[in-house]
Amino acid sequence: MSEEEKSLREKILDTSRHFLFTEGYSSLSMRKIAKEVGASATSIYLYFENKDHLIHTLIEESVEELSVAIEESASQKLSTIDKFEAIIRGYVSFAMANPEKYQVIYMVLSSEMGRYPKEKFRKVRRGYALLESVIKQGISEGLMELEEPKIATYSIWAQLHGVISVVQSQRLDSRIDKNKFIEESIEHIVQGFLVRITTS
Amino acid sequence: MSEEEKSLREKILDTSRHFLFTEGYSSLSMRKIAKEVGASATSIYLYFENKDHLIHTLIEESVEELSVAIEESASQKLSTIDKFEAIIRGYVSFAMANPEKYQVIYMVLSSEMGRYPKEKFRKVRRGYALLESVIKQGISEGLMELEEPKIATYSIWAQLHGVISVVQSQRLDSRIDKNKFIEESIEHIVQGFLVRITTS
Amino acid sequence: MSEEEKSLREKILDTSRHFLFTEGYSSLSMRKIAKEVGASATSIYLYFENKDHLIHTLIEESVEELSVAIEESASQKLSTIDKFEAIIRGYVSFAMANPEKYQVIYMVLSSEMGRYPKEKFRKVRRGYALLESVIKQGISEGLMELEEPKIATYSIWAQLHGVISVVQSQRLDSRIDKNKFIEESIEHIVQGFLVRITTS
Amino acid sequence: MSEEEKSLREKILDTSRHFLFTEGYSSLSMRKIAKEVGASATSIYLYFENKDHLIHTLIEESVEELSVAIEESASQKLSTIDKFEAIIRGYVSFAMANPEKYQVIYMVLSSEMGRYPKEKFRKVRRGYALLESVIKQGISEGLMELEEPKIATYSIWAQLHGVISVVQSQRLDSRIDKNKFIEESIEHIVQGFLVRITTS
């Protein structure tokens, strides 16, 4: 019973996420989802109050998974510098391994769907908070020289997002190797924040 | 007469761009546009063959303006390092001064609207090409130490886009000052690509 | 329940057929049909994929009914000459008893709607084939003297159609009695194909 | 001046007739016509009050031409039997030589466009009247044995129309040669009306 139930719910979420990824918000339709999962359109309403709730659930789950991924990645490291990199790489790895889930987080939040309840954003903050604390630690250890750790946190996030989204939206020049592009971008971003005495 | 004429076409473009910015592609409708400009929906078809053409025009114009902005910004500088920074700042300045036009370029190109004619993308490349050439010059002058200028070009672009889009989509923490955020981000991005012999 | 259900589909078909007959293909509209049957335009799409499918269903059903009518009419006769006449009269009787269904078959097939799937025409051939076989039999029995039975078959069909369509499209002189006109026309057509040794 | 004028008017008529023939009444549009003739849609209204008037003109002209063709054809013959056949062949020849003009007469008159002013039909009668008078003559000469010449007239007309329309609407089996089909049909139709003592 609850098995079957969960199964359909899951199928609906997966299908919705996939459509969102491949065809965009504007052509996401309850009927298409229903058809794809092999149920009636009405059935979707048994699990989700309406289209917005369905999408909100999608976002929520993705955000949660991303947060967990980052936390796990960081928890395996000991030194501050390793944690710093682990968070960054954890973020990118999640995005590349789960493009559909990653995209859902950003795609839908923009202008298309402003009604996403603000309180639910708390969860998103978990990741930011973790990175910020590591950066603060890094400053105190002299690894970085930053006046505003909060700004640095958001800036790193933003730059990473830019890099990932360029790759995932296929705007990257076809002659460029994706992995190399990502690897080099990460290095540049990290370098941009580290104190550069190392070379001396 | 010719004043009035140009005016409606322009009004349609402005209104469309604005709706695209505030409400997204999915809720952009010919009827809404018409209502907003105070004309009948039919009238739009006097100036644009259909919805796609209208949007393509929007994109084309924005891309063109952005390209021009970057080129002008760079042309006023002499040294390579100044040109490098001028391109970056020209890009960001355009984006911040014309958020709607900037967003149009990226928003609509994603999955929602894949049918944008590939040939028209040539124009977009103009900016990339300029930055790439400056980077190559920078390498030859020993300012940067990069193996793949093309990757660097795209990486910078991507990072800048990430920073701008975070600000424009209002995902930035409300306690952070936008201008400061942008300024610091630019500095970090630039630093990430320059040779750091300075400190030695 | 299942009564009501079948009813709406049927009502849609009947109404469509009637509109097609009275106002022609060009002014047949989903909205009008919906209004007439007392349902929303959307509801039509519950029973028919689109306008074309609706019309195709109409054609298919009419063709089928006509075929059956002809076959039944012929099957009740024994001699070749009787079968020959029975087919002709069966055709005409069906057309006169079901003018709307008859017209649907021809009206819509013309240039207005070329996209009727070719394979579905097989059914139409059933009637032709039957008449052709009877004519061949008639030739072998010396009743008719024809070199090309296939041409004769189509010619009879065409002439009958001309006669019926003149009547049904109300192009007949108002002073002429319809039934008499049809009766005499049939006789002339039949005479045109029989060997005229009788009088000798 | 009147040269140019007539030229555009003529072009409009020709184009309309052609569209009517190739695409049917439902997709005949003032704008398409205008585009095709290289004028503005508005210009059509300089020559024709509205769409209906345009089509009526089309019909009127075709009817007139057909009438003339039949009359000419008949006037060259002396004997009644020759006149009889000449009318029939004149009708068919006109139809086959001017399919677009022929189709206009029948296509549009049916249900699609019932509003064609009844009085204008007088002209159509000219052809009927001629055939009827020849048939009456034929009866008095003992060539035909018919009680109702008016019915015979209409019946011949109807049969011929059936034959022609089957050919022109491409409903004829592709294995049948058109000319042979028409020739044989005419012969059968004629035979159906002649007294058959001749063979004895």
Add this chain to the structure above:
DNA sequence: AATGAATGAGTCTTCATTCAT
């Protein structure tokens, strides 16, 4: 737990026609 029937509002687009020039 699941669905078939139904719909009002909305989508883009086309049409014949008018009006001022």
Add this chain to the structure above:
DNA sequence: AATGAATGAAGACTCATTCAT
């Protein structure tokens, strides 16, 4: 003689959602 601008009405079709079962 000719036209560009404009529009109200209508076209087919899609959508999210509700309701009774």
